Amino acid sequence: MTIPPDLYGRRSRDRFVLAASALFTGVQKLRSLRPPALPPVRPVDRSMRLTVTSVVPVAEDVVALTLAAPDDRVLPAWQPGCHLDLHLPSGRRRQYSLCGDPSDRRTYRIAVRRLPDGGGGSLEIHNAISEGDTLKVQGPRNAFPFISRDRYLFIAGGIGITPILPMVKAAHKAAADWHLIYTGRSRATLPFLDDLAGLPESRITIRTDDEHGVPDCADLLTRATPGTAVHVCGPAPMIDGIRAAFPPAATLHYERFAPAPVTDGKPFEVELASSGRVLQIPPARSALDVIKEEKPDVAYSCRQGFCGTCKTRVLSGEVDQRAPSDPPGDDTMLICVSRATQGRLTLDL
Ligand code: FES
Structure with missing residues (x-):
């Protein structure tokens, strides 16, 4: 900071001005010291490979699976209401609530009802998963918090x-x-x-x-x-x-367990960028439901807009964001619940 001269061209000797000048110079110097560059933030992979240690029938058409780490190590903690994402050998991804004891840190327990007219995940577990198999698992995550009350x-x-x-x-x-x-x-x-x-x-x-x-x-x-x-x-x-x-x-x-019916839905079109195919989405169906018929391997899990599995990039068109986790202005949408405001959406699928 340069101290201006007084009316007679003399440099001020005022102590307050000198102190302010020194303080300003010090702050400038501090600001010029840049913090060391931080390493780039990498996403944390929270997936694990767990072994199915038991498959037990617990009711008509329901089996309970117990999962543990192959080396019996301690598993991530969970609270009531948490679920796991299971990656099935077919590539399907499904969520199941944890229903064991949270104080048991070496095993997880889930239960699966056979749904013959579901998306095939429960049938795959009932028909093709057995003791000794290894599954990729993500979580635990909590989308159904247990609220503390008396x-x-x-x-x-x-x-x-x-x-x-x-x-x-x-x-x-x-x-x-x-x-x-x-x-x-x-x-x-x-x-x-x-x-x-x-x-x-x-x-x-x-x-x-x-x-x-x-x-x-x-x-x-x-x-x-x-x-x-x-x-x-x-x-x-x-x-x-x-x-x-x-x-x-x-x-x-x-x-x-299942998505809520679509309310106030208007028809719209979805164009799949990879093939150029244009699909008609009727008012009472989700984009995911229709896209699944065209692309059976499209990723999805909860079908209710909370897990994020079906998040898809929108290349053009205006989205009617209907999921609480969809930030307005983002160029993605959860195709299980969100729709187009009108006309056509082009999706990166
Ligand atoms: S499938 Fe879970 S958010 Fe769409």
């Missing part, structure tokens, strides 16, 4: 018990006030009834269609008093019914 109502439909079971055990361990309603077609279809046997019977309602008829969602919610955290996992019609009947003073946390 009072809980848990509602599980069939295989929906998988994320709920560790939550129930955690609530019991924390001496919380909890109740579980477990629904399904019949007792034979309900996995993990044995695991529940050690918990107080008075806190568990088993409600099967063959004994009690199809449940009314308002009835399932009679225990959802103000302040109760309600955690639900089950088939889409059950989740939708519970959402519609839900009392305002309780808090609802839910996980679906």
